[in-house]
Each structure stands twice: as structure tokens, then as C-alpha cells.
Amino acid sequence: MRDELLRVSGLTVSLAGRRIVDDVDLVVGSGETVGLVGESGSGKSLTARAVAGLLPPTLTAGGSVRFSGTELIGASERVLRKFRGRRVGLLMQDPFAMLNPLLTAGAHIAESLPRGTRRDRQEVVRRLAEVGITNPDVAYRYPFQLSGGMRQRVAIAAALAGDPELLIADEPTTALDATIQHEIMQLLARIQESRGMAVLLITHDLRVAFQLCDRVQVMYAGRVLESGASKALATGPGHPYTLGLISALPAVERTAVRLEGIPGSVPRAADVACQCAFADRCGQRQDDCLTERPPLRLLDSGRLTACRYDVAPAASVAAPPSVPSARKSSANGPLLLVEGLRKKYGQAVALDGVDLRIEPGERLGLVGESGSGKTTLARCLLGLVDPSGGSIQLGGMDTTRLRHLPAARQREIRPLVQCVFQDPSTSLNPAMTVGATLAEAAALAAEQDRRPVGEVLELVGLPSGYAKLRPHRLSGGEKQRVAIARALAVRPALLICDEPTASLDVSVQAHILELLRTVNSELGTALLFVTHDLAVVRQVTDRIVVLLHGKVIETGVTASVLDSPGHDYTRRLVASVPTFTGSDACTI
Template sequence: MSAAEPLLRVRDLRIASRIGTRERTIAAGVELEVGEGEALAIVGESGSGKSMTARAIVGLLPPGVHAEGEVAYGGRDLLRLSRRELTAVRGSEIALIFQDPFTMLNPLMRCGEQIAELLCDDGGRRLRRRARRAEAVRRLAEVGIDDAAVADAFPFQLSGGMRQRVGIAAALARDPRLVIADEPSTALDVTTQQEILERLKGLQESRGMGLILITHDLRVAFSTCGRVEVLYAGAVLEEGPAHVIEAEPRHPYTLGLLLTEPPIDRRLDALPVIPGSVPDADEVAGGCAFAARCAWAEPACSQGAPPLLAAGLDRRTACRRAEQIADELDERRRELVAARVEPPAPADAAPLVEVRSIAKVFGGARDGRTVVALDDVSLEVAAGECVALVGESGSGKTTLGRCLLGLERPDSGTLLVDGIDASDYDALPTAERRRLRRTIQMVFQDPYATLNPARTIGATLKEALLVHDPRLADVRGRVDELLVQVGLSPAYAERKPVALSGGERQRVAVARALAAEPRVIVCDEAVSALDVSVQAQILNLLASVREQLGVGYLFITHDLAVVRQVADRVYVLKSGRLVEHGRCADVLDDPQDPYTRALIGSIPTARTA
């Protein structure tokens, strides 16, 4: 910790929710410090308590959730301020930036007004309209928006990356001393993510602000922040300098997170995984929160919560065995850094999916404006092959996938799936359309949005089975087989989506796709919304399904590190046009197109010490 008085100091923070008479612990004993001009990353899986910790600091906990402890800022304990006093602190002294800019921006106000509405002149008077717009334009330029017309636009008229920039400009408009950014780049493609993070980091350093960055992406944490704090089941397990923790983790959980991050420079036989999932804080209150998932745990680890103790210079860890297992942790890390397998040989099978010079244009009916989503795109997927389709948001990736499923119809070109012309599903005879539906299936990014929340998992899978085979005799037995196939017990058939974790819901989505016994599955950003540890589990699952069933994949993603691990070949799409394609290793190791090189160069890397 810094010898000087920190800008923010959190001590023994406990967050709990109450449902009826039952109280549930969300976080217990959280400690952190942030100094002037310092950047701290809080990392951990979903359910670790990261976002609730941020909301507790500024008094934005949802109804029924309360916090205790000390949050010292500017000589005051924020937990003991009135609502009016906290409102005065938020925005002017502590700013928040959220993952979804729509939660920060008023959809009915122009962007410039939202940035400058509370700004005053040196005399404390609200700026006049012309001065407000000029100041908004200046603030937009700070976040990389040089188009003054954006100040007059509404949020819905902007792309996701532009909205996030506007949200940052609005959050920083009153020159706060501390910024709390909760997953500010998670929903963005890699190049936009890099631009947002570099801009945020540059502003933080130039203004001397403190920054708390909440993220589940370790590459983002290490590339942006000087210090990292690892949160798990509402408790801090490790904290210290980012470059030290990245090189030599001293808690098994930190090591597990690092090892599940897919490497960009080499392919692994299988991604390491952390078994199980994050428990509720109350379930592990009597001992080490990570003991049940830890390969180094001993009986003593479950006897009382381990304290956060020094583990080297300026670093602390909550592991009783930290000194004993340090060499083993380092050796395990070295093994994985050195591990690699040769990429598979190109598939010899005939193409199962053939896309020939397709084009798709949206718009033009009312205002005359058009968007070219696909322009003369061709690709092939052989039986049992995994082909990646990569590019930024708006490149046309999802449109191509939807065309293959009959959810969009191309304006020109031809789509062949197992010899059937799939260019226009509506024009097909019923028998051929049914055959197409069985041959090709899709797994979407957000499984919760595609699963009926009112139906059990068993009912959802039963419906999928009967759609493709109405005469199926042992439906329940087949449901159980599908659940086991994706690594879930048959007992999950009785649960509803709300009772499942994100990774479990995505496993159900894979099971539903497999119900049709398809030959190819389109995975549309199927792992981009998952924690890195859960992502590794799903990627290994997809590889296992491919090996066992011979299923092929069209894997749509913006994450090139994931592409390295799953794909045989890769196609790079930019603004609707293919700019490069080839064997995965060839494209990633020796990219020929400047756009491909820019995508690879945008992947976050650790900052130098």
C-alpha cells in the first residue's frame, strides 16, 4: 500500500441482502485502497462480489441490500452519509462508468446536453447553451470523438463504442477525483475495447485521478492497472502489483484464472479449467472460500477463514499454504507457458457448408440510407471442421450466420448446406426445410435470452427433441443423455434457467442444439459473455462434442485468442468483405492484411513493471 494517505480506503466491508427473514452474505471483510493517480483492478468470476463492492462504495446498492464497515474518502465515511450527501459526492468527486452505456445515458437527451448539463463557470453559474455545446464538443474530443455532430445526436443513433465514449465523457465532465469503471469494455470488440481502455487510462493518468477497474478479463486488468485485487465469493484472496501477480501468483485461485486465459501465441491440447463454480459466501464462511475447488487444499484449509497476509514485497495473499506451495504454483505456470500442440491438418472432407458470393444490404425503404452487411462473401465448412469467422462489431459476422439459419435472406449469391440450396428457406419444400433445420443449428451469445424462463430445462429439451422427431419414444431418457453429454446431471431437467449459472445455461443451449443431431453448429459469440474460467469449460466441451460426434462449427467471434484454440481455418471479415483467410496458425502468426494485424495488435498485453 502507498505510504501516503490513500484517496479511498475500504476496511472490513460486508454486504448482505435480506429476503424475508433470511440474510444472504454477498461480500465479507473486503479491504482495498486507491491513491491519487493510482489504478486498481478488481478481478474475479461472476458472483465474486465485484460489482456489489463498487456499488456499496457510492451508495447505489439495490433495494434489500445493505453494507457495513468503513469506506473512507476525503475525511468522511461514505457509508454514514445521508442520501443527499452521497448524491453530491457522486459525479462531482466519484464517477461511475458501467458496462452498458444505456444505463448511464438518458435516451431522450442529446449527448452534448448530457455531458455539459451540470457544468458551471468560475462563478458557479450554469453555462449558457452555446458554451455548454462548445464544452461538450471539447469533452468529446478528449475521449476520441472529433465529430462535433455527435453532441447533437441521441444515444440510440450511435454505435456501442461511441456510446461508451460518450458515457465516459459524461462521467468525467465534472472532473472527479476517483473513477469506478465496472466492466466498461466487456461488450465491445477487441479494437474498440483497446481504444476505450487506452483513452480511459490516458485521461486517468493526465488528470491524476484514482481508478478502480472491475473486470473478469485478466489481460485487461494487467494491461490497464498497476495493482490487482482478486475477489472470490465475497472475499479478497490476493492483492499486489499487477506485474508481480501476473508473473508469480501466490494463491491457487489466481493461478487458476491465469491458466484458463487462452494464449494468443500457441494452441493447447485442452484449456486448463477450474472445476465447479463460485459458491455463496455463506456456504464457505467457515474456512478458505476456494478450498472445495483447490488442488492444494488440506483439511486445515476448511478450519477458519485464512487472513490476508504478506507474501513478499507489497503483496498479500489469503492462503495458509502460500509458502509451502509457491514452487509448485510456479512450476505449474511454467508448464502451461511451455505447452503447445501442433494445429490439426486441413480437413480432407467435402464441404458441408458452401457460401458463394453472397451479399446483404439493410435499409433503404424509408430514408434511403443503406448498410452493406455482406459484400461478395464466400467460405466453406467441411464436415467435422471448425472454421472461425472473425471481425469487429458491424463486420457482418452475425448476419452471415443468420443467413445460414434462414433468419435472414441474402440479396444475392448462394448458400448450400449438405447439398440443399439454403438461400431462401421459405421457397423450400417442407421436407427439405426440415432436413436443413436438423443439419444446422445455432448457439447464441446470451443463453438466458434464448431459454424460456418459465419452463424447466427438461421441458425445453423435450420440445427441441419432439420438433425434430415427433415419434421419439423415450423422450426423458434422451433428455438425460443430452444433459450428461454436455456435462450436467439429469437432475438439471427439473430446474429453470434462473437457477443456473451462465456457464450452465450455455451448456443447456449446446444440448438443445444437439437435440437435432446436427452436422454443423453456428456458434455466434457463444463464449464472449462468460468468465474466463467458464469460457474454458465451454470451449473444452465444444471440442469434446466435435471429437465424439464429428460435428463441425462455424465459430463467430472477435476473440483471436479463442480462435487459436478452436479453429482449423479462419476467415477475417471487415465491413462486410473478406480481407484474409487461411489456416488458423498461418493467419495468426503471419497476417497479410493490415486489418488482421490491427486485430491481433489490439489484444491487451501486460504492462511493463
């Protein structure tokens, strides 16, 4: 083992006496890259913040954080300030929120440069070059004049300006587009190597962690469930939770027969203090998992797991037949026909002559990065914005200017196409109960097709008791199920899904994708799946359309486009999906 730089032992973080992070140990050697992986609510970000002494004032930290021998927990602000920036650099998720809008990129970097070099313009230019910005003029630009990727590069340069020995990167690429994510990750890896700096990478994405990190530590409900070398973890996970996470990952190279999520949701740390935190969701639970908290035990060569038992390989149940698409080539023509669709916002062109065709029951993927016009296209189809040109035909009716049709006609047409929006926390009305929301939607379906609320809930796999709850009582995945239920209650012929899993955890994402596939095959609802995630699109679509700058640049059968992309841009998209080679147990 290399020199020990950071040693966290027995770290706890509590809110008003309730533990949120419980007894976490973590060691980072100098020059080492360690990944802290977990889903939302696992306590990974709080652990990182506690290390940097940046917990919100309502939270209290206990235990010990030693940075090259100095204790940081309980240290005065003056001591901490000596560490922050100069010895520990911080990189946050949202580069726009991290940079001060009133300071130029150069000022951000100059501010944290070592004394003596602060007025040195050349030094700022050198630092920008280190993060791949060769244009020295960027130093004089303000954050709003930079793209998301550029901002994150500037943020990295600023975090590195004080030449820290440890860089804490908290989800540094989550807010960025896939291709840019890939570039930033490669940049981080390159800088880490050339500087010999240690990196603590906090991420929800196992693939990223396995690709970049020497060691990975998996967190769950505020504690560590497993830690060890990336390779060992990827090929033979030592904890059922890690195995579950790996199995839930969609792969860009193949379409899974069945997507396995992990049942249930993450418990609160304080509720599972005296048992195995994962026991309630574990497939191989034994009685003693519930009576005592399993200690971390040594597996082999530095690998630790908090499971008492050997992990059974993924149950190789006879694979159920692959879910077929409900596509019917109908004599009545396509369900949706879009021709030469254009949309301008002032001078900016969002859609530049898009053609699209969806057959009844078909599953079409619409792929593109931010600014490609994919969301604008979805909003045109939903009749939320007016296109500037071209035509939309839905079920043989002209719906190009749906918003301006007479109210009675709109009531007739609108139920045909429904939408599942990206963020379930805003797409459900917080003031209405789940039951009221669903009843309102069901009342819009034709009389003979109306489904009672209980039946709609059952359709998306929720118990009927949920009808009485308001959205704030539900988890993210449950909210998205309700949003899907609401759309289905209207009995649409076409369901537009706008990044429906982008804000969800992997284990939940698998459930939602599986649900959408079932909806398509059993109800015959056509899907238009809007996403930037190629691995996801592979799982749920038959055909894809790739959008770039408002134009369709490639279209075809999903598998063949992803396996042998024709367009340069598609090739770059495919290459940017992080991959790792898992064991056979993980192949899905």
C-alpha cells in the same frame, strides 16, 4: 505509498440478512489505478456501488468507506451528493443506458462542469477534445446519433466534467467491440496519467487489469482473495484461484494443448462464511481450509493472499496429445458451400457477396466486429432469414431459401445444421425441463441415431439428474452445456456457434471451448465458430474468415493469419487483444 484517497475497511453488503459482500478492505491512493477483478457474482460491482453510495434500496451496507477522511457509509444524501461527480466520478458498463436519450452530448457534459463554466461552450469543446472527439458538432448530437465507442467517450467526458479525484469505472468496455475497447482503455490510461487522477477499475478481464492497473485486487464470492502489484500477481499468483483464472485465459499468440477451466461454480458468500470460499474448487485443498476462514496474510512487499499455503505451480501433467480436428477431405465435396451471398435490410447492406466453404468435420472461425454481418450470415445458414442473393448449398442440397421449402423437406434438411446461441439464458425455453428440451431435440434425429437424454447429458459432462431441472436452476455455464447438448442431440453435421462464450466467465469459457473441441474430434461435427474474440478463435479453429462490412477481407489457416495478418483491419484486431507476460506457470 502515495496519499491515501479512499480507504474501505470491513465493508459488508447484505440482502435481507444474507451477506453478499463480506469484509472487504480496499485502499486507493491518489493518482493510483487499482483493479477490482472477479467473475460474475464476486461482488465487485456491489463494492463499487457501495463506495459511491449507490446501492439499490433492498441492500444494506456496513463497515466503513472513508474518502479523504470523511465517512460515507450512513452519510446523508446531501453529504454524498457533494462527493458524487465532483470528487468521485462514475462510469458504467452500458454507455447507452448511462446517457439520457433526451439530452445532447454537450448537455451531459455541461451539467456536471464546475460552477461558472457551465455556460461556456468552449469548455465543452475542450472536454470533448480531451476524450479524443475533435469534431465540436458532436456536442449537439443526441446519444442515439452516436456510435457505441463515441457514446462511451461522451460518458467518460461527462464523468470527468466535475474534475473528480477518483474515477470508478465499472466494466467500461465490456459492451464494446474489441478494437474500440482497446482505444477506450488507452484513452482512460492517458487521461489518468495527464490528470493524475485515481481510477478504480472494475473488470472481469484479468488481461485488462494487468495491463492498466498499478495494483490488482482479486475478489471471489464477496471477499478478497488476493491483492498486490499487477506485475507480481501476473508472474506469480499467490492464490490458487488467481492461478486458475490466469490458466483459463486463452492466448491469441498460441493454441493451447488443453484449456484448463476451474471446476465447479462460484458459491454464494453466505454459504462459505466460515471456510475458504474457494476450497470446494481448489486443487490443493487441505482439511483446515474447510474448518476455518483463512485470514489475509502478507506474502511480500504489500502482497496479501487469503490462502494459508504456498501456491503450487500449475501441475505440469504430461500434456495430453493436442486435440486434432476431425477434418476429412471428402470425395463428396464440401459440407457447406456459400457463393456470393448477399443480404440487404432496406438500404443497409449486411452481406456483400460472401463466399464460404466448410469441409466435413472442419473447424472454421468467422471473425468480425458488430455490424460486420457475421450474425446475419449465421442466420442465413440456419434458414432464419432469407438472403437477398447468392446461394447456400448444404450437403449438396440447395438451402438458399430454406424457410420456403415444403415442411417435409425442411424437417429433413434442418437437423443437418444446428446452432449454439450467444446467450444461454434466452436460448433455453424456461418453461421446459432440461429433459423435455433434450428429448424433443433427440426425437428429430434419424431413428437409428437417436440418443437417450442421459447419454446426451453425459456427452456435455452433466449428471443425468439435471434432466429434471428447469433452466433457471442452472448456472450460465451449465445452461450453455445444455444448449450444446440440445444441438448435438439432433445429430447435426454442422454446428454453428454464435459467440457461445461471450456471456460466460473465463473459468467457464475454458470448459465450453474444450467441450466444443472434443465434440468436433470425437463426433466429427464440423464447427462454424462465430466470434469477435481472436484469442478464443485461435483455440478452436483450423481456418478463419475475417469479415468487415459484409465482405470477406482475409481468409486462411488460423495460426498464420493471427501470427502475420495480411489485411490492415486484421492487424488492428490482433493488436487490440490485451496481452501480459505471465510466468511459465501460466503458459498453457
